Structure formats: C-alpha cells, structure tokens
Amino acid sequence: MNKIIKYVLYDILRSRTIIGYTAFLFLMSFGLFNLESDPTKAVLSLLNVVLLIVPLISIIFGTIHFYNSTEFIELLVSQPINRRKIFLSEYLGVALSLAMAFVVGVGVPAMLFNPGPTSIYLVTSGVFLSFIFTSLAFLASVLTRDKAKGIGIALMLWFYFSLLYDGIVMFILFYFADYPLDNATLLLLSLNPIDLGRVLVLLNIDVSALMGYTGALYKSFFGNWVGIALAFGLMVIWVMVPLFFAQRKFVKKDL
Amino acid sequence: MKDPNSCPAVFTPKSIAFLDNLMNRQLKQAAMNFSRIFKKRFSLPLVLTNGFRQLKMKRLNLYLPKYSLPSALADGLLTLKCSALFLLFSLTFFVLNPTHAADLKVCKTCDYKTVTSAVNAAKPHDRILVQKGYYTESNIQIKKPVQLIGVGKPVIDAKNKGGIFQVETRHVVIKGFELQNVEVSYMRDYSAIKVYEGAHVTITDNHIKNAFFGIYLQRTDSCTVSRNIVEGEARTETTSGNAIHLWYSDFIKISDNKTSGHRDGIYLEFAKRCTIKDNLSFGNIRYGLHFMFSDGNVYTHNTFRNNGAGVAVMYTRDIVMKHNTFEHNWGPAAYGLLLKDISRSTISNNRFIKNTAGIYMEGSTYLHIEKNTFQGNGWALRVLSSCSEDTFRLNNFMSNTFDVSTNANSASNYFSHNYWDKYEGYDLNKDKIGDVPYRPVSLFSLVVERVPSSIMFLRSFIVDLMDRMEKVIPSFTPEMLKDDSPVLRQYAYDHA
Amino acid sequence: MITLENLSKSYGKLQVLNNISAQFNAGQVVSIIGPNGSGKTTMIKCLLGMVLPDSGRIMVDGAPVIKQWEYRSKIGYMPQISRFPENMKVEQLFKMMRDIRKSNKVLDEELIGQYNIPAMFQKSLGSLSGGNKQKVSAALACLFNTEILVLDEPTAGLDPLSSEILKTKILKEKNKGKLILISSHIMSEIDEVADDIFCLVDGNFRFYQSIESIKEITQEARLGKAIAKMMAV
Structure with missing residues (x-):
C-alpha cells in the first residue's frame, strides 16, 4: 500500500495544480503577514481563506484527480492488488498532498510570523479540512461515472457546507430564539466540518467572547480540553464516514 | 484614663474634673517634650497641618456626635473646656506619639510567651517584638497604641477560633506577621486584622492565609494597608469573606497588596477619599475590586486578573x-x-x-x-x-x-x-x-444580543457577508x- | 485453466453478458471476437475482476476468483486504451509495477528490448504517443512471465512493424504453454496467431470453435469470410 501511495503522491506532487495551489497559499499567507501589522489579524484573514479555499480546492481537485486516474486505477485493479488498498492509497495520496500543500503554503508562514497555539489550531483545522473534503470528493466521484456530474456534486457539497448550511442553521436559531438552543447549536455545528474547523480556531482567538455564554455544557466545552478533543474527534469522524461509504461503493464498482 | 490617646467613654462631670487635672500635668510634660522632639523629628508646618486635620476630622466630626453629652455640657464654660481638652489631646498626641517607652519581646523563652500577654502588659507606645515562632492565639484585643512587629515572620494561628488582631484605638502598627486559619462564621466577620473605630493604624508586610476576612477596617480613617499578601482558600461566596474590606472608612491608603482566593479582593463600602494603588487582585471568586457609595477614590496602577466576575x-x-x-x-x-x-x-x-x-x-x-x-x-x-x-x-x-x-x-x-x-x-x-x-x-453583534447561541457562527462566511452588507447599507445597526x-x-x- | 460458468452482467436494462460459459486451457490462444458492444471487453474485465458479474462463477486454476485479487498475479493484461499517470516517467512505471508484483519469477524483458523502451525511460507517460503507450502496455503485460496473457485489441494503434513483433511474441509465449486471450477485429491477425475463436453477439454466446473447424464448416480459406458466414447462420 505504501508503494502505491508513494507513486500516487509522486504523480500529484509533480502536477502543476498542486504546485500552483501551494504557491498561491504561500504567497497569500506571506502577503497577509507582511501587509498586516498585527499578526493576529493576519491569522483571522487566513482563517477565512482556510474555511473557504481549502474545502473548495480539496473537493474540486480530489474529484478531478479521481476521474483523471480512472485508467491508472484500472491498471492497478488488473494487478494483484486489493481494491480497498488501491482506493485508500489514492485517497491518502490526494489528501496527503493537499494537506502538505496547505502546511507548506499556510502552516510555514503562520508558524514563522505568528508562532503559537492559534496558528497550530489554524493549521490543524486546515489539514483536517483537506482530508475531509478529499473524502467527500471521492464520495462524489464514485457516485457517478460522469466527470461533469461528479464535479457538479462536489461543488454543491462545497456550497452547502460553506454557506448554505450556516445560513439555514442561523435562520433556525433566529426563528426559535425563545427556546434554549445551546445543546442544539453544538449538535448542529458538529454536522458541518467547516464549522468544526472554525470553532477550533475560535476556541483560541475568541475565547473571551465564547466564555460569555451561560450553560454548563458550553462552559465545559470551551473551558478545557474536552471541547478540543470533541471537535477533533468529530473531524476524524467526518473524514471516516464519507470515505467509508465511498470505499464500499468503489469496491463494488465496475470499471 | 491614663492614656491620653484613648478616647474617654463618657464625659461625666467627674471625668471632666479628672481630665482637668490631667491637663495641667500634661501641659507641663508637653512643654518639656515639645521642644526636644519637635526639633528632632518634625517640621513645624507638618505638625500644624496634621494637628489641625486631626482635630477637625477625627475629634469633632467623627467622635463627638457619637457621645451622649451630659446636660452639664450645655454650660458654655464646660463646652469650652471640653474643646480645649480636645485641642490639648491632639497636641500631646503628636508630641508623644513618636516615642515608645519600651520593647517587649515575645518568644518561647522570653518574658512573654504569648502575644496576648505582651499586649496586655504593654504601656501605650511600647513596641512588642514578636520573635520568629509559631503562636496559637486568637482574638487579641489591642486598645492602646502599640507597635506589633514580627521579627522573622512569626506565625499566629487562630486554629479556626475567631479572629486574630482586633484593634480599637489609634496609632497601632501591625507589621511582619504571618496570620492564618481565621474562623468562618455566618454571624460575625472574623478577620485576621480588624480595625474598629481606629485611626492611623498601619498594617504592613503581613502574610494572611486562609482567613475568613483578611484585613477589615470599620469606621476608621487615615489608615495604611500596604505590602500585605492576603491569600484565601474560598470555595463559595457565602463561606468566604473579603481580603481587604473597608466600611465607613475614609482617607485610607491601600497599596502594594496581593489579594487572592477570597470573595472580593478589595471591597469598599461608604469609603471616601481613599487611594488604592499598585495592588494585585487575582483569583478571587467574586470581584477583584468591588465598591459602592465610595466617592472620590483614586485607583491607580492596580492589576485585577482572573477574578470570578x-x-x-x-x-x-x-x-x-x-x-x-x-x-x-x-x-x-x-x-x-x-x-x-x-x-x-x-x-x-x-x-x-x-x-x-x-x-x-x-x-x-x-x-x-x-x-x-x-x-x-x-x-x-x-x-x-x-x-x-x-x-x-x-x-x-x-x-x-x-x-x-x-x-x-x-x-x-x-x-x-x-x-x-x-x-x-x-x-x-x-x-x-x-x-x-x-x-x-456590527450587525452580527445585534444578532448575538438576540440569539446568544449564534455566537458559534462567529467568523463564518455567512456572518462576514452579513456584516459587510450591513456596512454598505446600514439598516439595523x-x-x-x-x-x-x-x-x-x-x-x-x-x-x- | 480458466472456467466461466453462466456469467451474466447487465448495466441497467442493457444485458451485456448473458449466461456465458466457457473453458480456456493452457497452451491455447483464444481470440474473442464479436461486433462492437458485444461484451468482449466486459467479459475480459470480469475475468480481471474489474467488473463484478451479476451472477455466475469464474474459476482460475479451479479456484473461484470473484472478489479475490491474489489470482491476478497469474495474469498479464494489456488494456484496450492505455492511459497512465501523466506525470510519471516510463522508468518509474516499470519500477512501480515490479514493486507491486514482487514477482520472483524471471522477468521477461524481451519486448522492452525489441520496442526500445529504455529510450523513452526518461519521458513522462503523458507525453508519449498512443502507439508508444501501447508498446509500454504490451511490454508490461509480458514482463512478469505470467501463465495467462489477456490482450484487449493489442495491435490497435501499433505500427505494422511493432504489430509483427507482438504477434511473434504471442506465438512464442503460446509455445511456452501459456493461455493467451486476445480480443481483436483484425481477422488476418487472428488467423496468424489464434487457435480458437470465441464469438459473442449482443452478450450472447455464439460459437467457440477452432479456426480449422470453422474453415472446414464454412468451406472458406479466408477466416474473415468464414466468420461472416458463421455469423450469418
């Protein structure tokens, strides 16, 4: 399996897309840190990028890559290799290279200009989001043979998670403002990986404001490691679940 | 009434006569002492201003209304005498105050084994030097102007029975003690150091641990509380007192103290014209600083950190x-x-x-x-x-x-x-x-005001969009x- | 060596393979023929585990192979269209395949030499022409000296000279006692290398006979005409 990952990785890392992505992230981070006198503000701007661009690129690149590797996958499938291994290798290859691009493009400047827990959480969230949206990309790809359709599904997923979902939930919260919604909010947040990534960073930069909320669950959530552990746990689930379904579908799929 | 600095309880005709005699005696003494000490220690303006303020603030304004003046005082002469007496008191006080008659040592092998015995034996203006050691004592009443100095941070442990020092007079110094384990009570405000109707009391360099109230000033003025460390072990608001507590106390200077683990770090109620400077108040379960009805106070260079509220x-x-x-x-x-x-x-x-x-x-x-x-x-x-x-x-x-x-x-x-x-x-x-x-x-702050749990959507794309739109076309803010x-x-x- | 039992496969309403059974043995060169869309490639893909049949069994050396993968170490496969990871260099591809196969058999590098593949080792696969990709693909299929070779339209896109090299190679491998399955439309080619013909039409089994007997039955010397006659029956 490691061998296959190695070749998938090598293939992706050589492609211009991922290099361009890395360069884009790096230039943007570098620029933000140089333009902003306050590194915390730069991190905040970066957060917006991380929450929008990283899922978008991950899901689109993942989907396109999967369709482009159909022949390569066929080649591997005709070899004495387990399909599950092929699938996971492809996944890890794509996810790792996206995550690496992110770490180089955002992580390195962030740790250089603003070392500290906030940057660490930002980078961790970004890495998780890369993995999660690659996972969703692979799910979108195995759902249909049609490349255009697959990319369409991927884009819709991105739009849903990055904008639509929050809008709907905000609307619900506003509509039911008279009811206690603390626990419901936490639950609804955990149903969107982008929100989870955002909350992880918020726990660092806006803890002063977050601590302003009543409710024992909130307090314990923000007050200690429970919240962070929980958020990370949910992110892991967000990687695993789509990947599991995608893999199940892939193993039965006709190539 | 041997001590001219302690206030007479009641002005009866008898006591006035007695004081008359005392006055004559003390006038002589004062005249003798005055020139000697005056040259040595004071500059004239300081003595005069201090004396005047002393007279004006303490005696007349504060103490007089509290005494039930006998009908004899209606006599103008007597009233005059009384005023003269007060003037004299303040004068002698300033003359006599800087001196102390003797040093009383307290230790296991000294003449005085306990702080209480030394305090009881002391004459006004004596100095009690408590040597390094561990003393189990509580409720030490101080009713004459003495200086209590801890040498090498002696420990006085109340063992959760009442308070430790209770000062009910003026010109007391309590310095350099480690005071611990003051009783928690729902009925009484037990304190490591309590000053009741005192003035010019100086409380410095003490380390107070696990006290119900740390330093409690009630109806006092012109006291100094500085360089003390007051550490409590408070768990709930109802079972804990304040580290430094002022009630009806004016012209108090509170500086360089560290207060923690109490209900409130520094508490002032009806405390006016006080100066609170360079204190650190942290980790108290309610407020780091709490005051009300305390006009004209100046708070500078203090740090209030990580207090419950x-x-x-x-x-x-x-x-x-x-x-x-x-x-x-x-x-x-x-x-x-x-x-x-x-x-x-x-x-x-x-x-x-x-x-x-x-x-x-x-x-x-x-x-x-x-x-x-x-x-x-x-x-x-x-x-x-x-x-x-x-x-x-x-x-x-x-x-x-x-x-x-x-x-x-x-x-x-x-x-x-x-x-x-x-x-x-x-x-x-x-x-x-x-x-x-x-x-x-921002618009989002209004949303959060209405729906607190929406705070979780802070810095999300949709919130950014919302705020930006509101900035362009303000309609709610x-x-x-x-x-x-x-x-x-x-x-x-x-x-x- | 390979046994197909009642193999069926449909994509939606379209029945691609309908109850196909067959037996292929070592030392045989079988040509799978049929019009476009008759199910040739699907059958090959079923054999390779790339398509899962709806029903039926496939046995290789007596063992069922559906949802298995180890048996593929016995098969060398050359797909109809070879598209490889674009950024990978040819040399790397060979290295990778060797890596994956971990074969301890002697490698058969004859085609690598004959096609002069080392000359393109440093080129990336994306930059190769279709013909060169086919050469790489053929060389890979033969590399591991497998007992079974499955070639899906192997000569399509190859220049005549390269086709000749491949045909020679197929005959050579046949003589080693291997089973070779070829799907092809070019009758002259089939006539040259194949022993038997397995014919599919619209997913249905049509006939499975030796070239000799086909020629005999139809009384035609040219295989093309013979097949046409067979189909017309």
Missing part, C-alpha cells in the same frame, strides 16, 4: 481610575470593569485585556473614558441605553471580537479619535484620520453610534 463598581461618583490593568476575566457575568450608576468619573490609561466584556456600563453618565487600550476582549464595550453623556476618546481597540455592543440607538455618547483595528476606511487628505466614520456596532474621526495609527500608550 472581574471588577464591579456601583453607585459612586467622582472616581479616578488610571493605569490599571483588567485582564482575563472570563464568564457569562464577568467584566473587566462593570460600571453601574457611576458618574462624573475619569477612566484613563487603563488596559483591558482578554475579558469577556472589557467595560460593561449601565446607568453611567458623564464619564471620560480615554486613552485606554482594549485588546482581545469578547466585547470591548457594552454600553446600555441607560448611559448618556459619556465620552470615549483616544482609546485603542484591538483584536476584540466585538468592539461595541448596545441596545440603544441614541446619540448621547460620544466616540472620537479612537483607533479601531477593524476600520477599513481610507485617508485621502493624509491627516491620519479616516475620511469615513467607523461604526463599531444604530445610525448615530459612530466614530467620525477614527485614527489610522494605533496610539502608543505607556500604561504602566
């Missing part, structure tokens, strides 16, 4: 708060500084760092809030509609989640020349002041609440 001050006017640091006060009801019904006061050059609310204001008017730095707070300012005529000038607002939130749409508070790190305007005429006004109240002259460069204040 931050700092809350109420029903007071004419206060000055400068160069203080309010930091890390987190919680649904925690405030860097809560102002309720405060008026005509100045809050300047303070730092508000990482509080849930930097300043929360309710019913506060005519405040000058200037040159402060608000950094990393959830809400830098929460200004309720009941506030008016307040001025916010020349402050720095940096990295706050929300700069200002309010439930009002009035134009009665003024913002100008502040630095807002969220300002995105331009400065075409290069005067270092933004050409378009800054509106510190208060129209008049704005800074017309936002400065572009952060002010460099030296808050320390």
Whole structure:
C-alpha cells in the first residue's frame, strides 16, 4: 500500500495544480503577514481563506484527480492488488498532498510570523479540512461515472457546507430564539466540518467572547480540553464516514 | 484614663474634673517634650497641618456626635473646656506619639510567651517584638497604641477560633506577621486584622492565609494597608469573606497588596477619599475590586486578573481610575470593569485585556473614558441605553471580537479619535484620520444580543457577508453610534 | 485453466453478458471476437475482476476468483486504451509495477528490448504517443512471465512493424504453454496467431470453435469470410 501511495503522491506532487495551489497559499499567507501589522489579524484573514479555499480546492481537485486516474486505477485493479488498498492509497495520496500543500503554503508562514497555539489550531483545522473534503470528493466521484456530474456534486457539497448550511442553521436559531438552543447549536455545528474547523480556531482567538455564554455544557466545552478533543474527534469522524461509504461503493464498482 | 490617646467613654462631670487635672500635668510634660522632639523629628508646618486635620476630622466630626453629652455640657464654660481638652489631646498626641517607652519581646523563652500577654502588659507606645515562632492565639484585643512587629515572620494561628488582631484605638502598627486559619462564621466577620473605630493604624508586610476576612477596617480613617499578601482558600461566596474590606472608612491608603482566593479582593463600602494603588487582585471568586457609595477614590496602577466576575463598581461618583490593568476575566457575568450608576468619573490609561466584556456600563453618565487600550476582549464595550453623556476618546481597540455592543440607538455618547483595528476606511487628505466614520456596532453583534447561541457562527462566511452588507447599507445597526474621526495609527500608550 | 460458468452482467436494462460459459486451457490462444458492444471487453474485465458479474462463477486454476485479487498475479493484461499517470516517467512505471508484483519469477524483458523502451525511460507517460503507450502496455503485460496473457485489441494503434513483433511474441509465449486471450477485429491477425475463436453477439454466446473447424464448416480459406458466414447462420 505504501508503494502505491508513494507513486500516487509522486504523480500529484509533480502536477502543476498542486504546485500552483501551494504557491498561491504561500504567497497569500506571506502577503497577509507582511501587509498586516498585527499578526493576529493576519491569522483571522487566513482563517477565512482556510474555511473557504481549502474545502473548495480539496473537493474540486480530489474529484478531478479521481476521474483523471480512472485508467491508472484500472491498471492497478488488473494487478494483484486489493481494491480497498488501491482506493485508500489514492485517497491518502490526494489528501496527503493537499494537506502538505496547505502546511507548506499556510502552516510555514503562520508558524514563522505568528508562532503559537492559534496558528497550530489554524493549521490543524486546515489539514483536517483537506482530508475531509478529499473524502467527500471521492464520495462524489464514485457516485457517478460522469466527470461533469461528479464535479457538479462536489461543488454543491462545497456550497452547502460553506454557506448554505450556516445560513439555514442561523435562520433556525433566529426563528426559535425563545427556546434554549445551546445543546442544539453544538449538535448542529458538529454536522458541518467547516464549522468544526472554525470553532477550533475560535476556541483560541475568541475565547473571551465564547466564555460569555451561560450553560454548563458550553462552559465545559470551551473551558478545557474536552471541547478540543470533541471537535477533533468529530473531524476524524467526518473524514471516516464519507470515505467509508465511498470505499464500499468503489469496491463494488465496475470499471 | 491614663492614656491620653484613648478616647474617654463618657464625659461625666467627674471625668471632666479628672481630665482637668490631667491637663495641667500634661501641659507641663508637653512643654518639656515639645521642644526636644519637635526639633528632632518634625517640621513645624507638618505638625500644624496634621494637628489641625486631626482635630477637625477625627475629634469633632467623627467622635463627638457619637457621645451622649451630659446636660452639664450645655454650660458654655464646660463646652469650652471640653474643646480645649480636645485641642490639648491632639497636641500631646503628636508630641508623644513618636516615642515608645519600651520593647517587649515575645518568644518561647522570653518574658512573654504569648502575644496576648505582651499586649496586655504593654504601656501605650511600647513596641512588642514578636520573635520568629509559631503562636496559637486568637482574638487579641489591642486598645492602646502599640507597635506589633514580627521579627522573622512569626506565625499566629487562630486554629479556626475567631479572629486574630482586633484593634480599637489609634496609632497601632501591625507589621511582619504571618496570620492564618481565621474562623468562618455566618454571624460575625472574623478577620485576621480588624480595625474598629481606629485611626492611623498601619498594617504592613503581613502574610494572611486562609482567613475568613483578611484585613477589615470599620469606621476608621487615615489608615495604611500596604505590602500585605492576603491569600484565601474560598470555595463559595457565602463561606468566604473579603481580603481587604473597608466600611465607613475614609482617607485610607491601600497599596502594594496581593489579594487572592477570597470573595472580593478589595471591597469598599461608604469609603471616601481613599487611594488604592499598585495592588494585585487575582483569583478571587467574586470581584477583584468591588465598591459602592465610595466617592472620590483614586485607583491607580492596580492589576485585577482572573477574578470570578472581574471588577464591579456601583453607585459612586467622582472616581479616578488610571493605569490599571483588567485582564482575563472570563464568564457569562464577568467584566473587566462593570460600571453601574457611576458618574462624573475619569477612566484613563487603563488596559483591558482578554475579558469577556472589557467595560460593561449601565446607568453611567458623564464619564471620560480615554486613552485606554482594549485588546482581545469578547466585547470591548457594552454600553446600555441607560448611559448618556459619556465620552470615549483616544482609546485603542484591538483584536476584540466585538468592539461595541448596545441596545440603544441614541446619540448621547460620544466616540472620537479612537483607533479601531477593524476600520477599513481610507485617508485621502493624509491627516491620519479616516475620511469615513467607523461604526463599531456590527450587525452580527445585534444578532448575538438576540440569539446568544449564534455566537458559534462567529467568523463564518455567512456572518462576514452579513456584516459587510450591513456596512454598505446600514439598516439595523444604530445610525448615530459612530466614530467620525477614527485614527489610522494605533496610539502608543505607556500604561504602566 | 480458466472456467466461466453462466456469467451474466447487465448495466441497467442493457444485458451485456448473458449466461456465458466457457473453458480456456493452457497452451491455447483464444481470440474473442464479436461486433462492437458485444461484451468482449466486459467479459475480459470480469475475468480481471474489474467488473463484478451479476451472477455466475469464474474459476482460475479451479479456484473461484470473484472478489479475490491474489489470482491476478497469474495474469498479464494489456488494456484496450492505455492511459497512465501523466506525470510519471516510463522508468518509474516499470519500477512501480515490479514493486507491486514482487514477482520472483524471471522477468521477461524481451519486448522492452525489441520496442526500445529504455529510450523513452526518461519521458513522462503523458507525453508519449498512443502507439508508444501501447508498446509500454504490451511490454508490461509480458514482463512478469505470467501463465495467462489477456490482450484487449493489442495491435490497435501499433505500427505494422511493432504489430509483427507482438504477434511473434504471442506465438512464442503460446509455445511456452501459456493461455493467451486476445480480443481483436483484425481477422488476418487472428488467423496468424489464434487457435480458437470465441464469438459473442449482443452478450450472447455464439460459437467457440477452432479456426480449422470453422474453415472446414464454412468451406472458406479466408477466416474473415468464414466468420461472416458463421455469423450469418
């Protein structure tokens, strides 16, 4: 399996897309840190990028890559290799290279200009989001043979998670403002990986404001490691679940 | 009535006669001592001003009304005599005070084995030197002006039976003790050091551990509380007292103390014209500083950190708060500084760092809030509609989640020349002041005000979109609440 | 060596393979023929585990192979269209395949030599022409000296000279006692290398006979005509 990952990785890392992505992230981070006198503000701007661009690129690149590797996958499938291994290798290859691009493009400047827990959480969230949206990309790809359709599904997923979902939930919260919604909010947040990534960073930069909320669950959530552990746990689930379904579908799929 | 400095309990004709004799005797003594000591220790103006203030404030204003004056006092002569007596008292007091007759040593092998026995045996102005050691004593009554000096930090342990020192006179010094385990009571305010109706009491360099109340001043004035460390082990509000507690006490100087683990770090009620300076109050379960009805106090260079509910001050006017640091006060009801019904006061050059609310204001008017730095707070300012005529000038607002939130749409508070790190305007005429006004109240802060749990959507794409749209076409946020002259460069204040 | 039992496969309403059974043995060169869309490639893909049949069994050396993967070490496969990871260099591809196969058999590098593949080792696969890709693909299929070779339209896109090399190679491998399955439309080619013809039409089994007997039955010397006659029956 490691061998296959190695070749998938090598293939992706050589492609211009991922290099361009890395360069884009790096230039943007570098620029933000140089333009902003306050590194915390730069991190905040970066957060917006991380929450929008990283899922978008991950899901689109993942989907396109999967369709482009159909022949390569066929080649591997005709070899004495387990399909599950092929699938996971492809996944890890794509996810790792996206995550690496992110770490180089955002992580390195962030740790250089603003070392500290906030940057660490930002980078961790970004890495998780890369993995999660690659996972969703692979799910979108195995759902249909049609490349255009697959990319369409991927884009819709991105739009849903990055904008639509929050809008709907905000609307619900506003509509039911008279009811206690603390626990419901936490639950609804955990149903969107982008929100989870955002909350992880918020726990660092806006803890002063977050601590302003009543409710024992909130307090314990923000007050200690429970919240962070929980958020990370949910992110892991967000990687695993789509990947599991995608893999199940892939193993039965006709190539 | 051997001690001229202790106040007579009741002026009966008999006691007046006795005092008459005493007066003659003391006049001679005073005349003798005066020239000697005076040359040595005092400059004339100091003695005179001090004496005058002493006379005016303590004797006449404070003590006189409390005594039940006998009918004989209706006699004008007697009244005159009495006044003369007071004048004399103050004079002799100042003359005699700096001297002390003897040093009494307390230790296991000394003449005095306990602090109590030494205090009982001491003459006024004696010095009691308590040697290093461990003393199990409580409820030590001090009714004459003595100096209690701990040599090598002797420990006095009350073993949870009552308080430790109770001072009921003037000119007492308590210095250099380690006082511990004062009883917790729901009925009485047991304290490590309690001063009741005393004045010019100096409490310095003590280390108080696990006390119900630490230092308690009741109906006192002109006392000094400095360089003490008061550490409590409070768990709940009801079972804990305050570290430094003032009640009806004026002209008190509280400086360089460290208070922690109590209900309130520094508590003042009906305490006027006090100076609170260079104290550190942290980790108290309620407030780091708490005062009400305490006009004219000056608070400078204090640090209030990580207290359960931050700092809350109420029903007071004419206060000055400068160069203080309010930091890390987190919680649904925690405030860097809560102002309720405060008026005509100045809050300047303070730092508000990482509080849930930097300043929360309710019913506060005519405040000058200037040159402060608000950094990393959830809400830098929460200004309720009941506030008016307040001025916010020349402050720095940096990295706050929300700069200002309010439930009002009035134009009665003024913002100008502040630095807002969220300002995105331009400065075409290069005067270092933004050409378009800054509106510190964001739409999302209004949403959060209505639906608190929506705070979790902070910094999400949809919230950013919402706020940006509101900035372009303001329709929900208060129209008049704005800074017309936002400065572009952060002010460099030296808050320390 | 390979046994197909009642193999069926449909994509939606379209029945691609309908109850196909067959037996292929070592030393045989079988040509799978049929019009476009008759199910040739699907059958090959079923054999390779790339398509899962709806029903039926496939046995290789007596063992069922559906949802298995180890048996593929016995098969060398050359797909109809060879598209490889674009950024990978030819040399790397060979290295990778060797890596994956971990074969301890002697490698058969004859085609690598004959096609002069080392000359393109440093080229990336994306930059190769279709013909060169086919050469790489053919060389890979033969590399591991497998007992079974499955070639899906192997000579399509190859220049005549390269086709000749491949045909020679097929005959050579046949003589080693291997089973070779070829799908092809080019009758002259089939006539040259194949022993038997397995014919599919619209997913249905049509006939499976030796070339000799086909020629005999139809009384035609040219295989093309013979097949046409067979189909017309």
